[in-house]
Amino acid sequence: MTRIAFIGGGPKALFALLELENNSSTEDPAGLRIDVYDPYPAGAGRVWQSTQPLALRLNVSARILDSGSPPGSGSFTEWVSRAEPHYGNEVYPPRAIVGKYLQEQFGRLSQMAPFALTHIPVRATAVVRTGDQWEVSSQAGTCFYDEVVLATGHGLPGDRSGTELPWACNQAPLIGQYLALEEETIPAKSHVLIRGAALTAYDVVLLLTEGRGGQWEETEKNGGVWLRYVPTGREPAKITMASGSALPMLPKSEHLPEPIRSCIDSYRQPLREWGSSLASNSSGTGEKSTNMWRILLACALECAQLMGSPVTPLALWRTALTGDPGNIRHDESARQTHTDSAANSIRHSIAVNRHRARPDTSWLWARVWSGLYPEVVQAVSRVSWSPASSRMFQRISKHFERLSFGPPELTALKMLALFDAGLLEQDRFPESPPLNAILVNAVTPPAGVLTSAAPEGQAMSPVIGGLLAAGEITVRPGERGLLTDVDGTCLDVHGHRNESLAALGRPTEGPTLGHDTLNRTLHTEHRAWAQRIARLRAHEPLEFIEQLGKGP
Numbered sequence: 001m002t003r004i005a006f007i008g009g010g011p012k013a014l015f016a017l018l019e020l021e022n023n024s025s026t027e028d029p030a031g032l033r034i035d036v037y038d039p040y041p042a043g044a045g046r047v048w049q050s051t052q053p054l055a056l057r058l059n060v061s062a063r064i065l066d067s068g069s070p071p072g073s074g075s076f077t078e079w080v081s082r083a084e085p086h087y088g089n090e091v092y093p094p095r096a097i098v099g100k101y102l103q104e105q106f107g108r109l110s111q112m113a114p115f116a117l118t119h120i121p122v123r124a125t126a127v128v129r130t131g132d133q134w135e136v137s138s139q140a141g142t143c144f145y146d147e148v149v150l151a152t153g154h155g156l157p158g159d160r161s162g163t164e165l166p167w168a169c170n171q172a173p174l175i176g177q178y179l180a181l182e183e184e185t186i187p188a189k190s191h192v193l194i195r196g197a198a199l200t201a202y203d204v205v206l207l208l209t210e211g212r213g214g215q216w217e218e219t220e221k222n223g224g225v226w227l228r229y230v231p232t233g234r235e236p237a238k239i240t241m242a243s244g245s246a247l248p249m250l251p252k253s254e255h256l257p258e259p260i261r262s263c264i265d266s267y268r269q270p271l272r273e274w275g276s277s278l279a280s281n282s283s284g285t286g287e288k289s290t291n292m293w294r295i296l297l298a299c300a301l302e303c304a305q306l307m308g309s310p311v312t313p314l315a316l317w318r319t320a321l322t323g324d325p326g327n328i329r330h331d332e333s334a335r336q337t338h339t340d341s342a343a344n345s346i347r348h349s350i351a352v353n354r355h356r357a358r359p360d361t362s363w364l365w366a367r368v369w370s371g372l373y374p375e376v377v378q379a380v381s382r383v384s385w386s387p388a389s390s391r392m393f394q395r396i397s398k399h400f401e402r403l404s405f406g407p408p409e410l411t412a413l414k415m416l417a418l419f420d421a422g423l424l425e426q427d428r429f430p431e432s433p434p435l436n437a438i439l440v441n442a443v444t445p446p447a448g449v450l451t452s453a454a455p456e457g458q459a460m461s462p463v464i465g466g467l468l469a470a471g472e473i474t475v476r477p478g479e480r481g482l483l484t485d486v487d488g489t490c491l492d493v494h495g496h497r498n499e500s501l502a503a504l505g506r507p508t509e510g511p512t513l514g515h516d517t518l519n520r521t522l523h524t525e526h527r528a529w530a531q532r533i534a535r536l537r538a539h540e541p542l543e544f545i546e547q548l549g550k551g552p
């Protein structure tokens with residue numbers, strides 16, 4: 001018998017188990033037992049709890065969500081039209097509904113899979129090697145396993161994150177549970193200062209407005225539909241979203257013009273070739289990212305020409321390096337507030353998406369980066385960058401993330417309506433927050449496993465801290481995420497494959513890219529892990545039968 005422990009039972013664990021189901025033979029005389037440790041409901045995990053408020057919505061199109069087995073049978077679209085028809089036509093349904101789906105998929109798997117699957121609803125506190133096995137400690141006691149998979153995602157409340165804010169009304173990151181934002185803590189008419197201006201900050205704003213009964217009314221302006229906010233009187237008097245740059249996230253483009261789509265497609269192969277050349281010409285002194293930026297810049301320029309946009313290579317490069325959307329000038333001398341420039345920038349992006357304004361540098365980069373993201377993810381995984389290229393990659397990819405993976409248009413329209421109502425402001429985070437403001441920390445723990453880059457960074461969770469101290473896993477200097485092989489197998493402190501210990505998803509971010517997603521096909525590690533286990537299993541029954549033949 002083989003025993004496997006998953007530490008973490010969110011979507012990544014579910015996707016890996018679905019792949020294992022697809023790869024497993026229905027007859028497995030030696031037996032495979034899998035325990036999934038997670039204090040939250042398995043499948044949904046902490047992020048997708050089905051009890052969270054309905055105002056919080058999925059941020060990508062629900063069409064990408066498929067935890068069917070095999071893929072294509074039992075997608076979210078299929079499930080929702082049957083189980084929650086009310087949300088059947090919604091591209092961005094509530095996260096609670098997505099959680100219900102993921103939970104049900106785990107439930108189905110635990111009944112139908114050709115292996116024994118058990119959810120153990122507790123936190124795992126340590127994973128320690130004992131001979132050929134792993135000893136997993138938890139509030140449920142101690143158990144021994146042949147294989148362990150670390151799929152801890154965003155971690156657990158109480159983990160260290162390096163982003164703590166002592167005076168905030170929430171001490172745990174705002175992930176899946178939002179009791180800290182209720183009216184007893186944040187009364188009507190108060191002043192709320194949110195640290196962060198990304199998607200979690202948008203969640204806070206929505207919970208303090210729509211979540212308290214506020215309504216949205218459609219209005220027609222300049223030939224397009226916009227929103228107006230109708231308050232209830234239960235919302236704060238003022239909400240300020242504050243970040244280092246005061247720059248907004250820009251809304252997604254819901255419909256990509258066909259010429260842009262084909263242009264982006266024509267750059268997939270050059271990027272793949274560049275990725276393969278990295279793998280084959282490794283210099284040992286660290287790879288340079290220059291040629292990748294050249295390919296992406298050429299694609300952005302060609303898209304600009306196709307759309308009749310007069311942007312220059314210099315303007316594009318400036319946006320890549322600074323993150324400044326380049327569509328609206330922020331003019332402090334004209335007493336323009338950060339709120340004005342954020343609102344104008346979002347308004348302009350919506351106008352471009354609606355084909356009522358010419359594409360600017362930020363729109364072009366957003367289309368190129370999100371369009372070629374699968375190729376970039378494949379090409380840069382596990383690359384050992386030169387220090388300069390590493391800094392450049394981290395800087396530009398952070399800016400592109402904000403430009404490319406922002407909210408759906410509807411959420412952006414809601415933010416604009418709140419700016420217009422004078423209820424919402426955007427600003428820089430002040431050095432000393434005003435005493436009369438209620439502070440909300442909307443910065444989530446960083447991706448990876450360390451609070452900051454190695455070697456200085458501290459392990460965020462005790463499980464990771466213990467494994468790092470024992471040399472079972474490793475983080476390269478300058479990175480925060482675990483170094484793994486293509487099938488998720490962890491590399492140990494000596495750079496050797498640590499067979500039987502794997503990590504999937506966000507803990508590996510850094511050497512890998514883009515794990516913060518429900519997209520099951522963007523990465524291949526979970527599939528390769530399942531294939532490795534299935535291969536091991538295919539050999540094990542023979543050994544098992546041989547052992548039976550030998551007798552006691």
Ligand SMILES: Cc1cc2nc3c(=O)[nH]c(=O)nc-3n(C[C@H](O)[C@H](O)[C@H](O)COP(=O)(O)OP(=O)(O)OC[C@H]3O[C@@H](n4cnc5c(N)ncnc54)[C@H](O)[C@@H]3O)c2cc1C
Pocket residue numbers: 007008009010011012013037038039040044045046047048057058059060122123124125151152153154155156174175176200444461463504505506515516517518519
């Ligand atoms: C607020 C929020 C909104 C998001 N919205 C979107 C979206 O709209 N679209 C999208 O594609 N992605 C979104 N994401 C990204 C999200 O991370 C992924 O969609 C997905 O949840 C990643 O799955 P995962 O299993 O890797 O990590 P997680 O979902 O974080 O799951 C990891 C699990 O591990 C468990 N765990 C951690 N440590 C331990 C331990 N020691 N013992 C036991 N269990 C442990 C946790 O409880 C958790 O359930 C969002 C993320 C957040 C935080």
